[in-house]
Amino acid sequence: MAPVQVRTQEFPRASSRALANGRVQQALTNVMGHFDHAREAAIQELTPEVWERYRERGREIKRHAMEYLDFYLELLSERVEANGGKVHFARTAQEATQIVLEIAKALGVKVAVKGKSMLSEEMGLNHALEEQGIAPVETDLGEYIIQLAQEPPFHILAPAMHKTKEEVGELFAAKLGLGGLQQIPDMAAAARKTLRERFLQADMGITGVNFAVAETGTVVIVTNEGNGRMCTSLPRVHVALMGMEKVVPALEDLSVMLRLLPRAATGQRITSYVTLVSGPRQPGDEDGPEEFHLVIVDAGRTRLLADPELREALYCIRCGACLNTCPVYRKVGGHAYGWVYPGPIGSVITPVMVGLPRARDLPFASSLCGACREVCPLKINIPLMLVSLRRRLMEGAPGERGVSWGQRLLVRLWSRVVASEGSLRRARRLAAVFQRPFLRRRVVRWIPFPPFSRWTRNRDMPGLARRSFHELWDRDLKTTGRSKRP
Amino acid sequence: MAGTTREEFLKTVRQSLGRKEGAPEPEYLALRLRREDQRQKVVTIEARVEARRRDLLTRLERVAGQSGWRVYRAASPEAAAGYVLKLAREKAADLVVRSEHDVFRRVPIDGLLRQEGIAVTPILAARAGDREHLRQEMDKAQIGVTGVDYAVAETGTCVLLPRRGVSRAVSLLPPVHVALVEPHQVYETLDDLFAVRRLAFIQGRGDAGSYLSLTSGPSRTADIEQTLVIGVHGPVEAHLVLLPPAPEAASPRPGTPSP
Amino acid sequence: MKVSLFVTCLVDQLFPEVGESVVKLLRRVGIEVEFPREQTCCGQPALNSGFMAHAKPLARRWLDLFEESQYVVVPSGSCAAMLKVSVPEMFRQEAGLYERAQALAGRTYELSQFLVNVLRVQDLGARFPGKVTYHPSCHLLRELGAATEAQTLIRGVRGIQFVPLDNPDRCCGFGGTFSVKYPSLSGAILEEKLRAIEATGADVVVACDSGCLMHIAGGMRRRGMKVEAMHLAQILAQTAPAEGAPAEPKDGAGAG
Numbered sequence A: 001m002a003p004v005q006v007r008t009q010e011f012p013r014a015s016s017r018a019l020a021n022g023r024v025q026q027a028l029t030n031v032m033g034h035f036d037h038a039r040e041a042a043i044q045e046l047t048p049e050v051w052e053r054y055r056e057r058g059r060e061i062k063r064h065a066m067e068y069l070d071f072y073l074e075l076l077s078e079r080v081e082a083n084g085g086k087v088h089f090a091r092t093a094q095e096a097t098q099i100v101l102e103i104a105k106a107l108g109v110k111v112a113v114k115g116k117s118m119l120s121e122e123m124g125l126n127h128a129l130e131e132q133g134i135a136p137v138e139t140d141l142g143e144y145i146i147q148l149a150q151e152p153p154f155h156i157l158a159p160a161m162h163k164t165k166e167e168v169g170e171l172f173a174a175k176l177g178l179g180g181l182q183q184i185p186d187m188a189a190a191a192r193k194t195l196r197e198r199f200l201q202a203d204m205g206i207t208g209v210n211f212a213v214a215e216t217g218t219v220v221i222v223t224n225e226g227n228g229r230m231c232t233s234l235p236r237v238h239v240a241l242m243g244m245e246k247v248v249p250a251l252e253d254l255s256v257m258l259r260l261l262p263r264a265a266t267g268q269r270i271t272s273y274v275t276l277v278s279g280p281r282q283p284g285d286e287d288g289p290e291e292f293h294l295v296i297v298d299a300g301r302t303r304l305l306a307d308p309e310l311r312e313a314l315y316c317i318r319c320g321a322c323l324n325t326c327p328v329y330r331k332v333g334g335h336a337y338g339w340v341y342p343g344p345i346g347s348v349i350t351p352v353m354v355g356l357p358r359a360r361d362l363p364f365a366s367s368l369c370g371a372c373r374e375v376c377p378l379k380i381n382i383p384l385m386l387v388s389l390r391r392r393l394m395e396g397a398p399g400e401r402g403v404s405w406g407q408r409l410l411v412r413l414w415s416r417v418v419a420s421e422g423s424l425r426r427a428r429r430l431a432a433v434f435q436r437p438f439l440r441r442r443v444v445r446w447i448p449f450p451p452f453s454r455w456t457r458n459r460d461m462p463g464l465a466r467r468s469f470h471e472l473w474d475r476d477l478k479t480t481g482r483s484k485r486p
Numbered sequence B: 001m002a003g004t005t006r007e008e009f010l011k012t013v014r015q016s017l018g019r020k021e022g023a024p025e026p027e028y029l030a031l032r033l034r035r036e037d038q039r040q041k042v043v044t045i046e047a048r049v050e051a052r053r054r055d056l057l058t059r060l061e062r063v064a065g066q067s068g069w070r071v072y073r074a075a076s077p078e079a080a081a082g083y084v085l086k087l088a089r090e091k092a093a094d095l096v097v098r099s100e101h102d103v104f105r106r107v108p109i110d111g112l113l114r115q116e117g118i119a120v121t122p123i124l125a126a127r128a129g130d131r132e133h134l135r136q137e138m139d140k141a142q143i144g145v146t147g148v149d150y151a152v153a154e155t156g157t158c159v160l161l162p163r164r165g166v167s168r169a170v171s172l173l174p175p176v177h178v179a180l181v182e183p184h185q186v187y188e189t190l191d192d193l194f195a196v197r198r199l200a201f202i203q204g205r206g207d208a209g210s211y212l213s214l215t216s217g218p219s220r221t222a223d224i225e226q227t228l229v230i231g232v233h234g235p236v237e238a239h240l241v242l243l244p245p246a247p248e249a250a251s252p253r254p255g256t257p258s259p
Numbered sequence C: 001m002k003v004s005l006f007v008t009c010l011v012d013q014l015f016p017e018v019g020e021s022v023v024k025l026l027r028r029v030g031i032e033v034e035f036p037r038e039q040t041c042c043g044q045p046a047l048n049s050g051f052m053a054h055a056k057p058l059a060r061r062w063l064d065l066f067e068e069s070q071y072v073v074v075p076s077g078s079c080a081a082m083l084k085v086s087v088p089e090m091f092r093q094e095a096g097l098y099e100r101a102q103a104l105a106g107r108t109y110e111l112s113q114f115l116v117n118v119l120r121v122q123d124l125g126a127r128f129p130g131k132v133t134y135h136p137s138c139h140l141l142r143e144l145g146a147a148t149e150a151q152t153l154i155r156g157v158r159g160i161q162f163v164p165l166d167n168p169d170r171c172c173g174f175g176g177t178f179s180v181k182y183p184s185l186s187g188a189i190l191e192e193k194l195r196a197i198e199a200t201g202a203d204v205v206v207a208c209d210s211g212c213l214m215h216i217a218g219g220m221r222r223r224g225m226k227v228e229a230m231h232l233a234q235i236l237a238q239t240a241p242a243e244g245a246p247a248e249p250k251d252g253a254g255a256g
């Protein structure tokens, strides 16, 4: 089974490539604004005060659920089984994949329709199913498009947002033999028709889980297209994949979560469909799957749970708001991040999931502007967690450390310089000499030494002032009670 | 079987939380409310909803409209049936499927449509037997008509609780869905809805029903260029028909507290 | 009232005229200003790059040097956020130090917040003839929650024409060491900010952080834009322009 490709090491190059890629830039410019405006409008409609109240409550629900995660997972699994479902536990993504494969094989599944599930991306599930001769069919339109294009998702919410309608048209022509589609509604209609057949054909429906209610043993699936309802209603068996952090204690917690997620994600009051599944069809039900399997997956999440500085990352409800607002994501898009979860929250989760040294560039891919924290419906303090990861990379145990020799040396040097006013003064004198050959009218346009060379690549750099503030103070400012110029 | 045992899995979780033993049952308000308290809570909700009924209907109408429902306020059950007929004609429908909600006792669409030569199939497995056949019917039908079990004004939502006579697919497969809503089914908020459902869960001795479907408008996507398209997998048109109150005492809803 | 100025390393070394302006305008409103000479840097560059061990001694220095101060005023939202938010957090596990840091953090203010929220002045008698736009730097805006202070002060300046920036709360792309770790990314983010600045038609872009201003000014110069970047203090320090002198501080464009 091919593990999911991890390309997190390539972020520096991949991000530069994305910046130079006109098509990606165009798509980002066209699309990114929509999300932000929609979210903002939805919050205004609700009023920011009420929004703030829901955020606090949502945070409290998640904080509590994580603190008692063992209790609620046990309760959840008991209740799902009481409802006639089967619960599986997987410590790793590979284990989760094995579970799904075994269920599929036992039932002789040929076609599996899938709802959007980022966890299944972690698992590399489609690939594994194909290897076993089972056809996975993504049914979320965006996922369907990127499945046809054989690409990873670009965004956790809008996986194909980087594709223009022309590209989608070409894709449909090449892969489905549906030529001549030019308008977006026609493409959606074509997908409806093609996928409808697959829905009716499929033996297995695989979905993600947005929330799982422990008390009632219920999983909740939030969609706009209705594919979630299809996957959970038509095939003989429904397999729901959930990261273990999705659990909430009680049914009534859903009202808060369902107010937060759609607004933060797409600016909707609620999505077109919210589906609550509490097990397989019951005797007397008209339709629905005969079997319901819930796969509860760890895959690195207990590492977040055990980490007091990073536990908050498990509050994430994958709304995508932090991606949409992040100046870095808005410039490089999702593929540059090199794994399943892009954007600010991805830069926190990914290093923990794939290993910090391998993803050492991600925690630094942020200006720490704090916009993510500001928009996050769960108020997750992403910048603080990024700084915490940076610290591990620089000061952590040998296994966590990223090698960055140059940075270490620089910070030592700098530390010496700023250790006292005297050393600063001496360093300043030295620097004044050093900068002279590069100064043109008090400005440095080019300097060959890093890190300064990395600045002057696209910005001018001011030279040292003729006198430092310390000198000004001693000369003019200290004694006079008044400034000289009126 | 692949995977990890529950015990093993929970042990890892427990360790990550820095606990040796299992957690004591957490003090959590929503869970602590036992049957009697929950019943009281729902009684209060019912009273509030009753007192605000008129406003709630207006709000439902407004919000549902904003969410993409085509809302029709029927002056009478007959008018509602007429609306369905008009729609069937517009769509040149030859097959309409419907659920077995009580509301069809008031809104006699079967006869009206059949008079016009439009076939109506009530989805009740016991009557028709072959599930595969029923599913094909639903896939072929141009219109699916259902009652609802609850509606929520806050979000413009119709809630269906699939069970005997209430297929999951009637409101899903046909390109047009018509939901018939009775005034007494309308709640104010999502909190109300889940409180009522939680009571039903407790009263049903832990039976949550297999499925609960919240629908707030037609199927939609914006996955290509963030351009909104209505009608991907689910209905392209969603009609919400708001009925006048029934003259006699309203039929009890699933979650109504027993005295 | 007596204020201790924490001038920040950037102002000290590159933009002393900003510090000069701060002293000037504080004195203008009758405040006694002192400058603890031993100060260097708040340590933020180290902390945010992951070197907490290097940041801590600097935070200690600040604590030791300023502990007796009645108020500490900092002409930078970012450094003020470091001192007010991150430093106490850094000492959370260290009994005694934590309380001391908390106490001093409570008396430490970013300049515009100090003027508006502590001194409660909105009009500093400044005069600045020019078309000005304002970029709210991220840490000032989000960590210190200063949504209105600077604009209030700008609007109080005589002769000034204020033009709001499009999407003002978007980051300029500076981000401290981020600006050299990912220069092209930082530059691409800056590009949008520059376009927004250009669109206002302003002669001057104002901010309360010399780091962001250095980045913005560096980008503007590189593109040949004729807009000046100035620290809020430089605007507020100006009263009537001297006879025949241009309406800028003598050291030119402040950050540029």
Ligand code: SF4
Pocket (backbone or CB within 6 Å): A264, A315, A316, A317, A318, A319, A320, A321, A322, A323, A345, A372, A375, A376, A377, A378, A379, A380
């Ligand atoms: S971190 Fe917050 S904003 Fe980002 S996806 Fe998760 S919930 Fe949404």
